[in-house]
Amino acid sequence: xxxxxxGGMMRGMTAPLNLLTxxxxxxxxxxxxxxxxxxxxxxxxxxxxxxxxxxGGGAPGxxxxxxLDPAATVEVVDGIVLSGGSTFGLDAGGGVQAALxxxxxxxxxxxxxxxxxxxxxxxxLLNGGNKDWGRFPPYRDLGHAAAMAAKPGPFALGTxxxxxxxxxxxVKGGLGSASAMTESGHIVAAIVAVNAVGSxxxxxxxxxxxxxxxxxxxxxxxxxxxxxxxxxxxxxxxGGRGTATTIGLVxxxxxxxxxxxxxxxxxxxxxxxxxxxxxHAPNDGDTIFAAATGExxxxxxTELGHLAGIVMARAIARGVYEASALPYPGAQPAWRDRFAPx
Numbered sequence: 001x002x003x004x005x006x007g008g009m010m011r012g013m014t015a016p017l018n019l020l021t022x023x024x025x026x027x028x029x030x031x032x033x034x035x036x037x038x039x040x041x042x043x044x045x046x047x048x049x050x051x052x053x054x055x056g057g058g059a060p061g062x063x064x065x066x067x068l069d070p071a072a073t074v075e076v077v078d079g080i081v082l083s084g085g086s087t088f089g090l091d092a093g094g095g096v097q098a099a100l101x102x103x104x105x106x107x108x109x110x111x112x113x114x115x116x117x118x119x120x121x122x123x124x125l126l127n128g129g130n131k132d133w134g135r136f137p138p139y140r141d142l143g144h145a146a147a148m149a150a151k152p153g154p155f156a157l158g159t160x161x162x163x164x165x166x167x168x169x170x171v172k173g174g175l176g177s178a179s180a181m182t183e184s185g186h187i188v189a190a191i192v193a194v195n196a197v198g199s200x201x202x203x204x205x206x207x208x209x210x211x212x213x214x215x216x217x218x219x220x221x222x223x224x225x226x227x228x229x230x231x232x233x234x235x236x237x238x239g240g241r242g243t244a245t246t247i248g249l250v251x252x253x254x255x256x257x258x259x260x261x262x263x264x265x266x267x268x269x270x271x272x273x274x275x276x277x278x279x280h281a282p283n284d285g286d287t288i289f290a291a292a293t294g295e296x297x298x299x300x301x302t303e304l305g306h307l308a309g310i311v312m313a314r315a316i317a318r319g320v321y322e323a324s325a326l327p328y329p330g331a332q333p334a335w336r337d338r339f340a341p342x
Contacts, residue, residue, distance in 0.1 A: 013215075014179055014180055015187050017179070018177070018178055018216075019155065019179060019191075020177050021189075023179075025293050026251055028042070028043055028191065029041070029042045029150030030149060030161030031149065031161065033142065034129075034326065034327055035130050036130060036138065037128060037129020038129060040082070040089070040145075040146040042146035042149075043079055043081075043150070043191060047293070048076035048077060048107065049076055049251070049291040049292060050076055050258055051118070051258075052069070052262035052289070053262070053288065054266045054288050054290075055285070055287045057245060057246075057281065057283075058280075058283055059282070060285030060286070061245070062119060063090050064093070064116065064117075064118040065120070065287070067118070068118060068262075070262055075258055077291070078105050078106060079116075080118060081096050081118070081146075082191070082247050083139060084121065084166070084195075086125055088125075089122075090119060090139070091139040092121075092139040092142055095143025098140075098143075120247040120287040122193055122195040122244075122285070124166060127167055128331050129326065157175055157176055157318060158176075159174050159175075159323050159324045159325075159326065163194065166193055166194055166323075168196040168198070168276075169236040170236060171332065173195050173319065174322055174334075176191070177191045177192070177315050177319075178218065180310060180311050184299065188250060188304055189252075190268065190311040190312045191248055191249050192248030192319060193247050194246050194320055196246050197237050197281045198276045198279060198281070200320045203231055205225065205339075206339035207224060208222070208320070208321075209275050210314060213314050218321075219314070220339075235278065244285075245286060246316070247285075248288050249291065250264060250265065250289070250290050251291045251292070252308075253294075253296050254294070254298075255294045255295075260292075261292050262290065263301060263305060264290040265289060266305075267305030271308070271310065275316035290308070321336075
């Protein structure tokens with residue numbers, strides 16, 4: 001095998017777990033409440049990470065994202081929070097912050113340690129779960145539980161954490177992840193809660209829009225549909241077009257500036273358009289974070305961004321493929337309910 005072929009194999013190959021935690025120093029924890037039809041996912045960094053964000057949807061919900069602007073003073077964060085619950089879910093950030101503070105984590109401002117864990121939320125209030133929680137929503141406790149559960153290594157995908165109540169225009173959404181490695185050995189990985197206004201599937205069939213990017217049959221191995229006809233390109237949206245938002249994070253072990261992290265987030269955001277049709281609608285809140293742990297210098301930012309869009313597309317399809325229907329009458333069927341053999 002010649003050296004060109006070897007380079008081609010190395011470039012873009014998946015890291016060992018094909019998960020966000022392929023990056024050293026990154027931990028993930030879920031809190032899942034099936035009766036509620038919602039949950040929280042906490043991504044924590046062993047050491048503060050340079051981070052930024054891109055918001056592509058027309059109706060986002062977030063906490064502390066302004067500090068991620070490259071022009072803002074704060075350079076690093078301790079974690080990122082993804083949550084269901086719409087604006088009620090913003091309480092989850094307080095729960096994650098509490099867990100970080102208990103662990104002695106945070107940035108020092110005027111002698112006071114303040115953990116920073118910016119957050120994005122998705123709308124999952126109409127999925128059939130019991131949202132009659134009384135005076136206070138449960139998301140602060142769910143956020144704390146997710147942070148306390150955060151660990152390295154394998155973590156669950158599908159109907160878990162922030163992906164618990166997620167839906168799409170055609171099948172149940174969920175929590176997905178994927179990773180890749182550059183030729184120089186830098187890792188790029190994504191995690192995403194897929195609650196899309198559009199569809200991850202081509203037409204009414206089982207094929208994923210993200211199929212050209214699939215690795216090792218990670219979402220069924222069906223390949224791309226041979227030919228798309230006019231009906232495949234028709235608009236498919238949820239009944240309530242304001243009931244969406246796909247939120248996620250891409251992380252690399254490279255050394256990046258804050259401005260470069262924002263460029264990485266912008267290129268990762270392209271993965272939504274590769275995997276969901278349509279994406280970035282007026283009433284959704286698509287939000288993509290990016291973070292760099294700074295373990296390995298010498299990365300090519302263009303190559304990192306190229307892979308970021310690919311791993312985001314793969315993570316979206318994988319989250320849908322791994323999802324299961326919520327356990328109550330009338331819940332949206334999952335991909336496996338409609339298309340899995342047998």
